[in-house]
Amino acid sequence: MSRTLSLDQLTLRHLKEEFQLQVSSDADFFLEWQRDLPVLSPFEHQRLDRIYATYLNHNQDSMMEESLKILILSPLMDLADLFLPPFQFSAEEHVQISFKDEKKTYRGRIDLLVLLDQMWLLVVESKRQAFSLSVGIPQVLTYMLSNLKNKPRTNPLYGMVSNGSNFVFLKMVLRDGRPVYGKSKELLLEEEADRTQILQILKQIGRSIQTVP
Numbered sequence: 001m002s003r004t005l006s007l008d009q010l011t012l013r014h015l016k017e018e019f020q021l022q023v024s025s026d027a028d029f030f031l032e033w034q035r036d037l038p039v040l041s042p043f044e045h046q047r048l049d050r051i052y053a054t055y056l057n058h059n060q061d062s063m064m065e066e067s068l069k070i071l072i073l074s075p076l077m078d079l080a081d082l083f084l085p086p087f088q089f090s091a092e093e094h095v096q097i098s099f100k101d102e103k104k105t106y107r108g109r110i111d112l113l114v115l116l117d118q119m120w121l122l123v124v125e126s127k128r129q130a131f132s133l134s135v136g137i138p139q140v141l142t143y144m145l146s147n148l149k150n151k152p153r154t155n156p157l158y159g160m161v162s163n164g165s166n167f168v169f170l171k172m173v174l175r176d177g178r179p180v181y182g183k184s185k186e187l188l189l190e191e192e193a194d195r196t197q198i199l200q201i202l203k204q205i206g207r208s209i210q211t212v213p
Contacts, residue, residue, distance in 0.1 A: 007095065007108030012138050019145050022180045030171045030182035032158075032208055037200035044079060048199055051075050055164060055189055068126045068164045069111055072189075077112065080202035082122065087206065088115045097146040110143055114206075120147045121209055122202075123159040133168050133186060136161040141181060144172045148179055158205050165189050167198050169205075 015021040024030070040048070054071050083089050093110040112124035123143045125136045140159040147157060159170035169184040184201070187194040 007097075007106045007142050008135070008139050010106060010138050010142050012141070015138060015141055015145065019149075020178050021141065021145065022178060024180050024182040026182075029180070030169075030184065032171065032204050033169050033184040033197075033201045036204075037197065038203045038207065040196060040199060044199065045196070047075075047079050048195060051079070052189060052195060059165065064128055065111065065126045068128075068162070072164050073112060073124060073126055073162060076199060076202060077114070077124070080199060080206055082114050082202065082206050086116055087121065089113070090115060095143050095146050097142060097149070106142070108139065108143070116209060119155075120144075120157055122205055123147075123157070125159070125161045127161070127163045133161050133163060133166050136163075137168065137170070137183070140170060141172070144170070144181070145179055148172065148174055155209055160202075167194075169201055 012021075051072060054075075058067065058071060077083060081087075090113040091111065093113045094107065095110060096105060096107045110123055111126045113120060114122040114124075123140055125140045125143070127133070127136045140161050144157050144159055154174070157172045159172070161168050161170070165188060167187045167189070170181055171183075172179055172181040174180075187198050189195045189198065
């Protein structure tokens with residue numbers, strides 16, 4: 001008898017065993033978070049400071065996921081122009097993925113999704129502030145895998161995991177039919193240089209893919 005389980009029950013070991021998911025050892029695999037980042041305008045710095053002030057005002061309450069999306073993630077993505085044309089936005093996108101050798105189906109929902117011409121561009125997962133990002137990373141990778149499995153593509157797919165104070169970016173591509181991913185270092189909203197880089201990376205991701213093959 002088949003069973004339906006939550007996607008947050010999957011681990012990196014499951015993904016590596018079932019989908020041959022590999023971590024890239026290439027230092028140049030994920031340059032989008034490190035090199036040639038866009039310079040922020042004074043207005044963007046002011047808006048970023050305002051988002052940080054909002055975080056400081058609410059972080060003592062251990063923000064829940066819905067509050068995190070409204071107070072931190074959505075303003076960041078808006079500031080990065082990811083809600084403007086040519087991008088589209090979707091929330092609460094449902095995802096389902098099955099394993100070949102197990103009678104199990106895993107289901108979940110994406111918190112925030114940015115699309116370009118109906119192709120996924122950026123998958124965003126929020127976790128309660130008390131949670132480590134290690135909880136959300138396998139979940140986001142599964143979302144990305146499900147999209148690559150259903151719609152093989154040559155351009156990269158990006159992901160972001162955040163608990164409001166910590167951020168990690170992910171990149172995944174298909175190489176010889178196998179999924180390969182890399183991740184950024186963990187960036188902290190409380191560090192001025194890091195929060196600047198968080199916004200720069202979001203803007204860079206938006207600029208790096210303007211057309212889908």
